[in-house]
Amino acid sequence: MNQAFKNIDETKQKRILNAAMKEFAEKGYEQASTNKIIKDAGIGKGMLFHYFNNKKDLYEYLVDYAITVMHDEYLSLIDTNEVDFIERMKQIAQVKWKYIAQHPNVSNFIAMVYLSDEVLLPEELDTRLADLQKTGYALIYKNVDQNLLRHDVDVDKAFQLIRWAIEGYQNELMRQFQGETIAHIDLQPYWDEFYEYLDVLKTTFYKEG
Incomplete structure (x- = not known):
């Protein structure tokens, strides 16, 4: 990373990083426009390449940054001591x-x-990406108690259906909230509805009692 980027204030850094990630996510690497990133970040024309050597340098920095954020502020916070899969x-x-x-x-x-x-x-980034995916998958299933499920259901298929149902609900909410700031939305009614769906899943797949 260019030392000049490290030296600017955190708010400006995040503005640049978010503008760049959004542009790459929407357009892909080849079609992403550095001019659009500059405009959305609100920086001068030459500043992006003052901070980063070129487009690929920026992209690789974003990959490294995203991996770190996902690990430190998402995956590392998952508690694998909870053995109930739905919980x-x-x-x-x-x-x-x-x-x-x-x-x-x-x-x-x-x-x-x-x-x-x-x-x-x-290679180092490729390895970190692969490790991130493995870690995420492991955290879903590590130490879960399969004995909570009914004996007449296939454990792997039941876990997969439960995961699809929960992720599908989340994805539907994300589509509804697209373009909005989640921090400004009252999520409690959606959590209440979500918990009701979880109760249905438990009734369907778990043993009674």
Whole structure:
């Protein structure tokens, strides 16, 4: 990272990073416009390449930044001591919403990175991306108590259906709130509805009592 970028105030840094992540997430690497990033970040024309050597340098910095944010402010906060799978997913959902409210562009950007083959990343970044994905998957299933499920259901399929249902609900809310600032929305009614859906899932897949 260019030392000049490190030296600017945090608010301006985040404005540049968010503008860049949003542009790359929406357009992909090749079609992303550095002019649009400059405009949305509200900086002078030559400043972006004063902070970063070139477009690829910026992109690689964003990947490194997004990985760090996802690990430190999302995955590291998931409590694997909760052995009830549905309760684990509830906790993950709560952590995820807080993280998205604070970092609205990180998830979309990192999803684009995983799906794109436009840029050959340095080996170290590729390894960190793979490790991030493995960590996220492990945190969903680590130490869960399979004995809570009914004996007449396939455990793996039940867990998958529960996860799809919960993630589908979250994705539907994200579509509804697209373009809005999540921090300014009263989420309590949505959490109440979410918990009702979780009760239905428990009734469907868990043993009685």
